[in-house]
Amino acid sequence: MSGREVAIPDLAARTRDRLEALVSALLEEPDPPTGHRTRREIWERDILDSLAALALPAVNRARTAVDLGCGIGFPGLPLATALPTTHFTLVDSVARRLQVAANLARRAGLRNVELVQARIEDFARGPAREQFALATARALGPVVTVLELAAPLLAVSGALVIWRGRLDPAERDRVERVAEQLGLVTAEIRKTLPFEGAKHLHLHVFSKQGPTPDRFPRRPGLARKRPLA
Template identity: 50%
Template structure:
């Protein structure tokens, strides 16, 4: 466990985290390790310190994230990146939005074990979370959905000027074309695709940053499920491909 503690200490130093962060991040790892029903396959602290903690905290390199006061983590799952960001940003309010009650229960227990008081667990689908609409500085999403679908979930929640930060692996040109076409309908613009290497072996990792530059049309959010069933941008991307042939 000493090696894991050393990695946590390095993360705290690297990101300039508050004094309490070392113990709180350790408590998040312990919550994973101690609950065999935790909603993730990565529970061993020796793996989770990189896969979950370092991978979550890498977003602090973006000033929009480090300066945010309201963050919504969509499809929060086991609580990553939302819970580590709550540790790192104690003055920010972090909403972890998760529609599955069992996962919400784990997130709430993990947050309590780490003594986090700036976390709200929202047991809703993103499309149905009325209290979040137009209020969020940063929306995060990790291992959730295709980028265009995430953009549709995020856009109605973001204030103008706010950003979506989506964790993705190897870049996919088709996915990115569809996302750009969807963003154009949602009041978003693709701002940056940043390669990151949060831990050893994290190959082909990218943060996709989309900024809200205009109001999202009133027809959004569509009813729950429609973003996946009928994704925006697919027709426009197909038309573009045909024109290029």
């Protein structure tokens, strides 16, 4: 099945063409670090799942965005394709993943993407701190971990979008307690159906209401090894 046979959002023809180029480039990777190997799988589980965030006003308003733990470029590259006036910074610590992301961005003709190889904890303690209107994370880790890593990079009034399934009540309680420590509040939890057969997919949206204390993020690895709650 070609990518154009998959139901995709109402996007400009140029955007659709660039997304198709991105998919083709990924299919041509000799050893891509992804389990999605068919055109349909990539369209549905990488492209459409990423583009689900376009339903959020905060995503469309942002002019500076950071994609954390971007891997080979999802959701950052599809969103950068759909939002050409937004500058996306994609951050990952693994060079091989960023090499693939760079090739995909080049093949799609994206000029609004910057790739950074760094630990997020180190990146968040540099000039990028509190500089972004939007942060995204699709496969970075537990929500409480993502909150600690992302909050310091967001400007006050910025938004964080996390791709995740449903949270049970105990996890939701932990998330709320951690968010409060970091200057974040839950703004919305939106169920998504980006493709036929998708199950339990949600966008967890947080708004930054105040500055994140200087002690966050803690040193590399602690957000995952010793979560705040």
